[in-house]
Amino acid sequence: MTTASVRTTSPKRRLGDVVFANLTRTAGALILVSLAGVAIFLTSEGLPAFGAKAGELQGHDNFLAYVAPLVFGTILAAVIALVIATPLALGVALAVSHYAPRRIATAIGYVIDLLAAVPSVVYGLWGIGFLGPKLIPIYQWLDEHLGFIPLFKGPASPTGRTIFTVGIVLAIMVLPIITAITREIFSQTPRLNEEAALALGATRWEMVRLSVLPYGRSGIVSAAMLGLGRALGETMAVALVLSASGVVTFNLISSTNPSTIAANIALSFPDSTGVARNALVASGLVLFVITFIVNFAARAVVARYEPGRKK
Amino acid sequence: MTSLQTAPDTIAQARVRRLPRFAPAIAGAVALAAGTLLGISLGWNVAGIVVVAVLLYLVGLNIWSRLVENARAATDRMMTSLIWVALGLAFIPLVSLLYKVITKGAPQLNGRFLTWTMRNVIGEPGGIYHAIIGTLLITLAATVISVPVGLLSAIYLVEYGGESRMARWIRFLVDVMTGIPSIVAGLFAYALFAIVVGPGTQFGIGGGVALSLLMIPIVVRSTEEMLKLVPNDLREASYALGVPKWKTIVRVVLPTAMAGIITGVTLAIARVIGETAPLLIICGNTDSSNFNLFGGQMASLPVFIYSSYTQPGRNPEILQNMAWGGALVLIIIVMALNLIARIAGRIFAPKTGH
Numbered sequence: 233m234t235t236a237s238v239r240t241t242s243p244k245r246r247l248g249d250v251v252f253a254n255l256t257r258t259a260g261a262l263i264l265v266s267l268a269g270v271a272i273f274l275t276s277e278g279l280p281a282f283g284a285k286a287g288e289l290q291g292h293d294n295f296l297a298y299v300a301p302l303v304f305g306t307i308l309a310a311v312i313a314l315v316i317a318t319p320l321a322l323g324v325a326l327a328v329s330h331y332a333p334r335r336i337a338t339a340i341g342y343v344i345d346l347l348a349a350v351p352s353v354v355y356g357l358w359g360i361g362f363l364g365p366k367l368i369p370i371y372q373w374l375d376e377h378l379g380f381i382p383l384f385k386g387p388a389s390p391t392g393r394t395i396f397t398v399g400i401v402l403a404i405m406v407l408p409i410i411t412a413i414t415r416e417i418f419s420q421t422p423r424l425n426e427e428a429a430l431a432l433g434a435t436r437w438e439m440v441r442l443s444v445l446p447y448g449r450s451g452i453v454s455a456a457m458l459g460l461g462r463a464l465g466e467t468m469a470v471a472l473v474l475s476a477s478g479v480v481t482f483n484l485i486s487s488t489n490p491s492t493i494a495a496n497i498a499l500s501f502p503d504s505t506g507v508a509r510n511a512l513v514a515s516g517l518v519l520f521v522i523t524f525i526v527n528f529a530a531r532a533v534v535a536r537y538e539p540g541r542k543k
Numbered sequence: 544m545t546s547l548q549t550a551p552d553t554i555a556q557a558r559v560r561r562l563p564r565f566a567p568a569i570a571g572a573v574a575l576a577a578g579t580l581l582g583i584s585l586g587w588n589v590a591g592i593v594v595v596a597v598l599l600y601l602v603g604l605n606i607w608s609r610l611v612e613n614a615r616a617a618t619d620r621m622m623t624s625l626i627w628v629a630l631g632l633a634f635i636p637l638v639s640l641l642y643k644v645i646t647k648g649a650p651q652l653n654g655r656f657l658t659w660t661m662r663n664v665i666g667e668p669g670g671i672y673h674a675i676i677g678t679l680l681i682t683l684a685a686t687v688i689s690v691p692v693g694l695l696s697a698i699y700l701v702e703y704g705g706e707s708r709m710a711r712w713i714r715f716l717v718d719v720m721t722g723i724p725s726i727v728a729g730l731f732a733y734a735l736f737a738i739v740v741g742p743g744t745q746f747g748i749g750g751g752v753a754l755s756l757l758m759i760p761i762v763v764r765s766t767e768e769m770l771k772l773v774p775n776d777l778r779e780a781s782y783a784l785g786v787p788k789w790k791t792i793v794r795v796v797l798p799t800a801m802a803g804i805i806t807g808v809t810l811a812i813a814r815v816i817g818e819t820a821p822l823l824i825i826c827g828n829t830d831s832s833n834f835n836l837f838g839g840q841m842a843s844l845p846v847f848i849y850s851s852y853t854q855p856g857r858n859p860e861i862l863q864n865m866a867w868g869g870a871l872v873l874i875i876i877v878m879a880l881n882l883i884a885r886i887a888g889r890i891f892a893p894k895t896g897h
Contacts, residue, residue, distance in 0.1 A: 252789035253703055259695030260704065260713045263763070266756060267716055270723070270731045277734035323629025331626055340630065347637050349877050351817025352725075353845045354870045357852060358640045361647075361867075404636045411633075435619035458722065465724020467820035468849060494726045494820065501824050516730040520723070527722035531715060 270520060278514030280507055288507045299515050301480045305395070305490030306519070309470065310463035312399025312484070313406055318456050320403070321410035328411075329418035330440060341415075348408035356472030359401040364392030364473060371396075371485040382482055389487040393475035396484040401469045406459035413458060417451035417537055418444050454533035461526040465519060470495035493519040562611055567604060567620070574600035597628060644870050651868025661830035661842075668861050671869050673832040674847035677747065678876075680836055681826065681843055682816050684751025685758050690808055692755075693762025700763070701770040702792055714767075720760040728756040729821025736825070745827040747836035750843070753821035758811045765807025769800040802891030806884045813880035817873055819845035844873050 281295050292298035324344065328337045371394065375386035425443035434442060445452075476491035476499075491499075497512045504512060563569075578596030581587075587595075601624055608617035651668070659670025696713065704710025732753035736744040773796050781791040797804075827840030828850050848869040855862035 246787045246789075248789045249787050252792070256695045256699035256703055257709075259692050260699040260709070262692055263696055263713055263717060263720070263759060266759075267720060269735070270727065270756070273731055273734035273738065274727070277730075277737055320629045320633055323626045324633050327626050327630045331623065343634065343637065345881075346878075347633070349813060349881055350637075350640065351819070351845060351873055351877060353817065353819040353848050354640070354644065354874060357848065357866065357870050358636075358643055360852070362639065362643050407633055435615055437619040437622040438615065440622075461722040465722075465726065467724065467726040468845070471820075472849065472853065494724055497726055497730070498820050498823055502827070513730050513734055516727050520727045523722055523724055523727070524719065527719045530722075531718045535715065535718075 271517070274513055274517040274520060278510055278517050281511035281514040284507045284511060289511050295511060295514060298511060299493070299518055301478055302491055302493045302496055302515060303518065303522075304480050305476070305478075306464055306492040306494070306522075308482075308490060309395055309398050309402060309474075309492055310460055312396060313402035313463040314456055314460055316400060316403035317407045317410055317459060318452075321407050321455070321459070322414060322452065324407070324411045325415035325418055326440060326444070328415045330436070330444065344408050344411050347404070348412075352405065352466060353468045353472070355401055355405055356469040359397060359469060359473035360393060363401065364394075364397050366392070367394075367397055367400075368392045374485055383484050385483045386486055388485050389475070391475060391487065393473055393489075394485050394487070395474065395489040398470050398474050398489075399484075401473055402463045402466055405466060405469060406462045409462055410455045410459040413455035413534065414448065414452055417448040417455075420537065421447045450533050451537055454530040457526055457530035458534075461523045461530065464526065465494055465523050467494035467498050471498040560611055561616075562608060566607070567624070570604040570607065571600055574603055600624065601628075641874075644867065644874055647864070647867035648869075648871025651864055652871065656865070656868055657872075660832050662832075664830070666858055666861075668865055669830075671844065671847055671865070671872065673830065674842045674844045674869065675872070676832055676834065677826070677841045677843040678816060678845070680834070681747050681750040681754065681822065681841065682812060684748055684836055685754035685815060686808070686812060688751060688755040689758040689762050689811070693759045693808075693811075694766055694804070696759075696763045697766035697770055698792060698796075700767050702788075702796070717760045717763050720756075721764070723757065724820075725753075725757055725818050726820040726824070728753040729824035731756060732821065732825040745825060745840050746838055747826055747833070747841040749825035750822045750841065751836065753825050754815045754818060757818065757821075758815045761811040761814055762808055765810065766800075766804050769803030769807065770796060772803065773799045802888055805891065806888035809880055809884035809887060813877050813884065816880065817845055817877055819843075819849055822846050823849065844869055844876075848873065 281289070284295060289295065289298040324340070328340050332340060368388070368390065371386075371388040371392065374384040375388040378384045379386055421444045425447065426439055429439040429442045470492050471494075474489055474491065474495055475487055476495065477488045478491050478496075479488050480490055481488065493515050497516055501509070501512055575596045577599055578592050581595060582592035601621060604624065605617050605621050608620050656668065656670050657675070658672050660673040661669040661671075662673075664670075696717075700710050700714060704713070732749045733744075735752065736746075736749050777795055777799060778791055781795045782788070786794070822843045823846050826843060826846065828846050829840045829842050831842075833839050833841045848866045851862040851869065852866040855866075
C-alpha cells in the first residue's frame with residue numbers, strides 16, 4: 233500500500249487522496265517534531281542554570297555539582313529496583329509461558345496488567361503508609377546483625393522511608409513491563425529447540441536453561457533496560473516515599489538518603505523561582521537524555537525480535 | 544504382542560525412581576506445619592511463618608528428591624518451586640495495596656466527599672468534587688489532542704508509510720517515546736507555555752498537552768496493530784469498485800478496526816488519568832472548582848492525593864484520610880476504564896475475514 237502503487241494504479245490523483253495522505257503524513261511528522269520539541273524547549277528553559285553562580289543552586293557551586301548527587305540517587309534507586317524485579321519478572325514470565333496451564337496463564341496475565349494499571353501516586357501512598365512502617369523491624373535487624381556491610385551501616389531509619397523501600401516500590405512498578413516483554417520473547421522460542429532438549433532427556437528446567445533462556449538472552453537484557461528506563465523516570469512514588477537529603481551514600485537503610493532527579497523536581501518545583509526553576513528544568517533535561525539513551529538502546533534490541541525481521 | 548507388552552516394563556525398570564505425584568503437596572503440608580509450630584513457639588507473625596515455611600519447603604523437597612531421585616531432578620523441582628514462589632511474591636503487593644486502599648478509603652466515600660470542594664473547609668473533611676472535575680477536563684483535553692494525531696499517524700504508518708524510512712523512524716521513536724518519564728512531559732509543557740504565553744504559566748490545557756505527549760504513543764501503537772488486522776481483501780474489494788483510497792480508509796478500514804481502536808484509546812486514557820507529576824508542574828493545585836481549562840490553576844485527583852498526604856496542614860489526620868479516599872476513587876476510575884475497554888473490545892469484536 234505505498235504511494236508508488238497508488239500512482240501506477242490510478243491514472244489521475246484525486247484531490248481527496250492528496251489532502252488525506254498529506255494530513256496523515258503531517259500527523260506522523262508532528263510526533264517527530266514533538267519529540268524534538270521536548271529537547272529544544274527543555275534546553276532553552278534550562279539554559280540559564282548552566283551559567284548559574286554559587287548560592288543560587290541549593291548551596292552548590294555549579295550545575296554539575298548540583299546534578300551529580302541527583303544522578304547518583306536516580307541510578308542507585310533504579311538499580312535496586314532492577315536487582316529485585318528482574319529475577320521475579322523472569323519467574324513470572326516463565327510461569328506464564330512454560331509452566332502454568334493455559335487458563336491460569338491467562339489469568340496471571342490479567343493480574344499483571346492490573347499491577348501496571350495502578351497509578352504511581354497510589355503506589356507512593358502504599359509505600360509511605362504501609363510498606364515503609366512494615367520494613368522498620370527488618371532495617372533494625374539488618375543494622376544490628378549485618379551492620380558491618382557498608383550497605384546496611386545504619387542507623388536504621390525510624391520511619392522506613394529509605395532508598396531501599398523506594399527500590400522495592402519501584403521494583404513492583406517495573407515488574408509488569410519486564411514481565412510483558414520477556415514472556416512475549418519466551419513464548420517465541422522455537423518449538424523444535426524445546427522438543428529437541430526434552431527428547432534428549434532434559435528435565436523441564438534443563439529445557440528452559442538450554443533452549444528458552446539462550447534464545448531470549450538479549451531480549452531479557454533489553455526488557456531489563458526498559459524497566460530501568462521506567463525506574464529512572466518514576467516520580468511520585470519516590471517523592472512520596474523517600475526521605476531525601478541529597479547526600480551521596482551507599483547506606484541503604486538510614487534516614488539520610490540520596491534524592492533522585494525526578495523526585496527532586498516534584499518536591500522543589502512548586503516552591504522555587506528564578507534560576508532554581510531553570511536548574512530543575514535543566515536537571516529534567518539530563519533525566520530525559522539518560523532515559524532516552526536507555527530506551528533507545530533497549531528498543532533497538534527488542535525490534536530484532538519483531539516477527540518478520542528475524543527468524 | 545508379548546514383546547509389545549513387556550516393553551513398558553523394561554523401560555519402567557530402567558528408569559530412575561520417581562517421587563510420588565503428590566510429593567510437593569506432602570512437602571508443602573509438612574513445611575507449613577513445621578513453620579507454624581516454630582513460629583508460634585517463637586512468637587513470629589504470619590509473614591515470618593510463611594517465609595520460614597517456604598524456605599523449609601524448598602530445602603526439604605530438594606533433599607528428599609536428591610535422596611530418592613537424583614541431583615538433576617532435585618534441581619528441576621527446586622526451579623519449579625522458585626518460579627511459583629516468584630509468582631506469589633509478585634502478587635503480594637497487589638493484594639496488600641488493594642486491601643489497604645479499600646479499607647482506608649471506603650469509610651471516606653459518601654455524598655459529601657464526592658460533591659464538596661475544599662474551598663474554605665477548615666478542620667472538617669471536605670470533598671474532592673473540584674479534583675474530579677479537573678481530572679476529567681484535563682484528561683478530556685488530552686484525549687481530544689491525542690486521538691486525531693494518534694489515529695492519523697497510525698493510518699500513515701499502515702496505509703501510506705509502509706516500510707519507508709520515515710515510517711520506520713516514526714515507529715521506532717514512538718516506541719522510545721513510551722519510555723519518556725512523565726515528569727519530563729510536564730517540564731516540556733511548562734517550558735513550552737513559559738515561552739509561548741509567559742513565564743510561570745499554570746493552567747489546565749497545559750496538563751492536556753503534557754498528558755497527550757504520554758498518550759499519543761500508546762494510541763499510535765494500539766491503532767497501528769488494529770489497522771494491520773484489517774484484511775487486505777476488504778481494501779482491494781473497495782478499490783475494485785472505484786472507491787478512492789482515502790474514502791476506502793475512512794469508510795471501510797476504520798469501521799472494521801473501530802472496536803480495537805476504541806479499546807486502545809480507553810486503555811490509553813486509563814494510563815494517563817492517574818498521572819501526577821506533569822499536572823503538579825503545569826496545572827498546580829487549588830481548593831476550588833475551576834471549569835476553565837485556559838485560565839488559572841486546576842486541581843486534579845492525583846495531585847490532590849499527593850498534596851493532601853504530604854501537606855495536610857493543621858489537621859493531618861483528616862486530610863490524610865481524604866487522600867486514601869481519593870486514592871480509592873482514582874483506582875475505581877482506572878479499573879472501570881480497563882473494564883470498559885475489555886467489554887468494548889468484546890462487544891465490537893473485530894469482524895476479520897478469517
